[in-house]
Every structure is written in structure tokens, then in C-alpha cells.
Amino acid sequence: MRGGKRLLNTRHHLEAAGLGEAECRRRWMAERRFLQADGEAGKRHGNETLRVTPDGEVSLKLPAPLAHLANAPHGRYVLAARVSFAHRGEQWADRVTANRAVAYRIHEDTGRGRWYLTASWTLPPVQTIPLATARARGVVGVDTNADHLAAWRLDAHGNPVGEPLRFAYDLTGTASHRDAQVRHALIRLLHWARRHGLAIAVEDLDFQAEKTREKHGRRKRFRNLISGMPVARLRARLVSMAAELGIPVIAVDPAYTSRWGAQHWQQPLTSNKRRTTRHDAAAVAIGRRALGHPIRRRTAPPRTHQSDGCGHRTVQAVSVAPGREGHRPRISGPRTRSVPPGRGANAVDQNAQHRPGRSAEHETWQQDSQ
Incomplete structure (x- = not known):
């Protein structure tokens, strides 16, 4: 019976249900009044026959004998009422925007005296790839x-x-x-x-x-x-x-x-x-x-190492080096001869490099007795 087992059981027990035969027949007729259309992937908004736009506009594709009743271009009939989906409305909107298949069914609820539009779709299993x-x-x-x-x-x-x-x-x-x-x-x-x-x-x-x-x-x-x-x-x-x-x-x-x-x-x-x-x-x-590549680009090598004789040196780390995306160590010491305040303790010992004139700049010079 159209309407399911519950409506059939009600028909056989009208007195217990408190209904008359006319009311039961009205419910039976309401269960037969429905419109259903399967979805079509790639079509506009996922369904060519029964189309629902993201803003809730519902339109039907009329068959050829009823094409004269169309109130929209391309033989379509647009309903005056708009629909909204409270449950999983965001997922539905994502599908119709991407033109994914969505099936619809319009039916009447005689108990509430309303018409409802139900949307359904199939979720394919998510495939993970390497x-x-x-x-x-x-x-x-x-x-x-x-x-x-x-x-x-x-x-x-x-x-x-x-x-x-x-x-x-x-x-x-x-x-x-x-x-x-x-x-x-x-x-x-x-x-x-x-x-x-x-x-x-x-x-x-x-x-x-x-x-x-x-x-x-x-x-x-x-x-x-x-x-x-x-x-x-x-x-x-x-x-x-x-x-x-x-x-x-x-x-x-x-x-x-x-x-x-x-x-x-x-x-x-x-x-x-x-x-x-x-x-x-x-x-x-x-x-x-x-x-899997480092973000930072290769920095230019020192000018004395840019020739082919000494080889081309860069600070680029290999792709398998651990911590290549981490912070680079700070070069200690001042960059110029002018030491900023508070940085003297971090400066390297210039005397250890035996540069000409360095010892005379920092301390008194004494000749070795040997």
C-alpha cells in the first residue's frame, strides 16, 4: 500500500485511530502525490529535472505536453515558494555549487498540512593516495x-x-x-x-x-x-x-x-x-x-668563492638534512668596526686572527724577548 505499513494498519482500525473513511482516503491520496527526480552529476546544480538553486529557488522541467504551462525559459516552471535545509544545509550547498548529483523528492505531510522537499545524495568513500x-x-x-x-x-x-x-x-x-x-x-x-x-x-x-x-x-x-x-x-x-x-x-x-x-x-x-x-x-x-623543498632560497656565496677554481659554495641544505627549515645560527660579533653598545662581550677575538694592526688598536705592543 502506498503510504507504508502504518497507513495500512490505520485503514483496518479506523475506530481505534479516530478517523473516518474519508480522512483515511485523503491521507492515502496524499501519499500518492509526490514528485521525485534522481540527481545527475555535471548538470547545473546537480539535477536537470528538479532543480534547486543555492538561494532556494525550485524549478521543474516540464514534459513536452505541458510545455505551454512554463513560466520560465527553456520549458521550466518555477515555484513561488523557496526552500531551505536546516540539516546539513552547508553540505547541500557545496554539492549544488559544484554541480554534484543531488536527488529530490517533493511530498505532502497531511498531519502538518505542509509540503516538504527532501534532498539526498551518496557520499563516495574518500580515497587516500601517497x-x-x-x-x-x-x-x-x-x-x-x-x-x-x-x-x-x-x-x-x-x-x-x-x-x-x-x-x-x-x-x-x-x-x-x-x-x-x-x-x-x-x-x-x-x-x-x-x-x-x-x-x-x-x-x-x-x-x-x-x-x-x-x-x-x-x-x-x-x-x-x-x-x-x-x-x-x-x-x-x-x-x-x-x-x-x-x-x-x-x-x-x-x-x-x-x-x-x-x-x-x-x-x-x-x-x-x-x-x-x-x-x-x-x-x-x-x-x-x-x-618537500626548503622555503629559503640559496644565498650568494662570498665574492672570493664565486669562481670556478674554488668551487661554488652556498648555504643551501640538502633535502634530507634535519632541521633545514629551522633558524639559522646567528653570526657572533659585530658586522663593522663600530661596536654597538652592549655588544662588546659577543665580539670575536680579532687578535687571534693575526691581522695587521689589530693588536696595536686594542693593547700596547711589546717586543718578544726571544
């Missing part, structure tokens, strides 16, 4: 900011390729508007990464314990900045949407990516036709760390 396979064709480094995502493509050797990308979003207004902005920025990033077959490298950020006044004191502007960054929302959305599209995501340590990126990559990547920002340089640093 790290070497994920970064075989390169990655796109993504730097998360308060109003945009800065991205730059890197090849397998850690070299920036092409031009930097920027996916902007506006986090002002209502919560639904902010969610839509983040979702649209991520889907543009994911579609671009899938076209080039790249993995996405992001920072594993967590500002839950980093935006308190006890941590940053009176730096109100900075606390407002990190509080406004949608880190947790972006991370959750990116992982779920990338899994739907089959795009690997690599999370890296966020330590010093912005500082070292600006120090080592901002100026070399700036030209007359391209102005590289600090965020673009940070995206390069994130991508290099995901590929």
Missing part, C-alpha cells in the same frame, strides 16, 4: 587571508609557474551571504586545480587559542583581523568539496611561511609587469613546503 603521488605534477599553494585566497602554481621542483591567482570573497552581510562567498571562492579554486591536475597545499591554521587579549594584548586591530579570517570554515569546506572532486589536499606547517616568503620570494618574483604581494610570496612558500 604523498609522492599527490605532488607528482606539482601543487598550487594557497595562502588564506581575511578577504581573498592567494594562490600560485608550482611545478614538482618548487618553481613558480605562470601568474599568481586571487580568489576574493566578501565576508560582510548575513551568514548565508558569507557562506556563499566562501563557497564560490573555493569552487573556483577547485575547478582551476582540477583542470591542471594539481594538488592543493594549504596551511594547517588554528586561531582558536590565538585571538585572545591575553595572547596579543591591546593589538585590537590584529585580533579583529585573525578573528575575521574564516579558517575553520574554509578548511572544512575545502576538504569536503575537494573529496567530492577527487582533488588531493596537503596540509603544511604554517610556521614562518609569510615571513620567509616575503624575504626570499617577493622581490625575485616582482617585475615591471607583475607586482608580487606578500600574500603571493606566502603562497609560494606554502607550495614549496608541501613539495
Whole structure:
């Protein structure tokens, strides 16, 4: 019986249920009035027959005999009411934005006197791949900011390729508007990464314990900045949407990516036709760390060692050297002959190097008796 076992049992016990035959028949007819359409991946918003837009507009694709009843282009009929999903609404919005398959069913609830639209989909199992396979064709480094995502493509050797990308979003207004902005920025990033077959490298950020006044004191502007960054929302959305599209995501340590990126990559990547920002340089640093390469570039050797006779020396550490991403030891002693106040104790002993004139500058000279 259409309506299930419960409605059939009610039909056989009308007196116990306190219903008449007419009321039971009305419920039976209501159970037969439904409209259902399976989803189609790749179609607009994941369903061609029964389409629901991210803002809740419902439209039906009418068959040919009913095409004259259409009130929208392409033989579609748009319903006056709009829908919203309280349960897993963010996941549904991510799927329809990415044009993933979503099945819908419209039915009437006679007990409440309402019509409901139910959405359903199948979650494919998330496949994990080796790290070497994920970064075989390169990655796109993504730097998360308060109003945009800065991205730059890197090849397998850690070299920036092409031009930097920027996916902007506006986090002002209502919560639904902010969610839509983040979702649209991520889907543009994911579609671009899938076209080039790249993995996405992001920072594993967590500002839950980093935006308190006890941590940053009176730096109100900075606390407002990190509080406004949608880190947790972006991370959750990116992982779920990338899994739907089959795009690997690599999370890296966020330590010093912005500082070292600006120090080592901002100026070399700036030209007359391209102005590289600090965020673009940070995206390069994130991508290099995901590929297993050090962020800091090779520094120039001393001028006396730049010839082929002495060999080319650099401070670049090999890829297997432990601690190559750590702090470099500070060179002790003053850099010039003018010693800053309080630094004399850290200066090296110049007399031990037997330089001409050094002993005369620091102490009285005496001839050896032998």
C-alpha cells in the first residue's frame, strides 16, 4: 500500500485511530502525490529535472505536453515558494555549487498540512593516495587571508609557474551571504586545480587559542583581523568539496611561511609587469613546503668563492638534512668596526686572527724577548 505499513494498519482500525473513511482516503491520496527526480552529476546544480538553486529557488522541467504551462525559459516552471535545509544545509550547498548529483523528492505531510522537499545524495568513500603521488605534477599553494585566497602554481621542483591567482570573497552581510562567498571562492579554486591536475597545499591554521587579549594584548586591530579570517570554515569546506572532486589536499606547517616568503620570494618574483604581494610570496612558500623543498632560497656565496677554481659554495641544505627549515645560527660579533653598545662581550677575538694592526688598536705592543 502506498503510504507504508502504518497507513495500512490505520485503514483496518479506523475506530481505534479516530478517523473516518474519508480522512483515511485523503491521507492515502496524499501519499500518492509526490514528485521525485534522481540527481545527475555535471548538470547545473546537480539535477536537470528538479532543480534547486543555492538561494532556494525550485524549478521543474516540464514534459513536452505541458510545455505551454512554463513560466520560465527553456520549458521550466518555477515555484513561488523557496526552500531551505536546516540539516546539513552547508553540505547541500557545496554539492549544488559544484554541480554534484543531488536527488529530490517533493511530498505532502497531511498531519502538518505542509509540503516538504527532501534532498539526498551518496557520499563516495574518500580515497587516500601517497604523498609522492599527490605532488607528482606539482601543487598550487594557497595562502588564506581575511578577504581573498592567494594562490600560485608550482611545478614538482618548487618553481613558480605562470601568474599568481586571487580568489576574493566578501565576508560582510548575513551568514548565508558569507557562506556563499566562501563557497564560490573555493569552487573556483577547485575547478582551476582540477583542470591542471594539481594538488592543493594549504596551511594547517588554528586561531582558536590565538585571538585572545591575553595572547596579543591591546593589538585590537590584529585580533579583529585573525578573528575575521574564516579558517575553520574554509578548511572544512575545502576538504569536503575537494573529496567530492577527487582533488588531493596537503596540509603544511604554517610556521614562518609569510615571513620567509616575503624575504626570499617577493622581490625575485616582482617585475615591471607583475607586482608580487606578500600574500603571493606566502603562497609560494606554502607550495614549496608541501613539495618537500626548503622555503629559503640559496644565498650568494662570498665574492672570493664565486669562481670556478674554488668551487661554488652556498648555504643551501640538502633535502634530507634535519632541521633545514629551522633558524639559522646567528653570526657572533659585530658586522663593522663600530661596536654597538652592549655588544662588546659577543665580539670575536680579532687578535687571534693575526691581522695587521689589530693588536696595536686594542693593547700596547711589546717586543718578544726571544
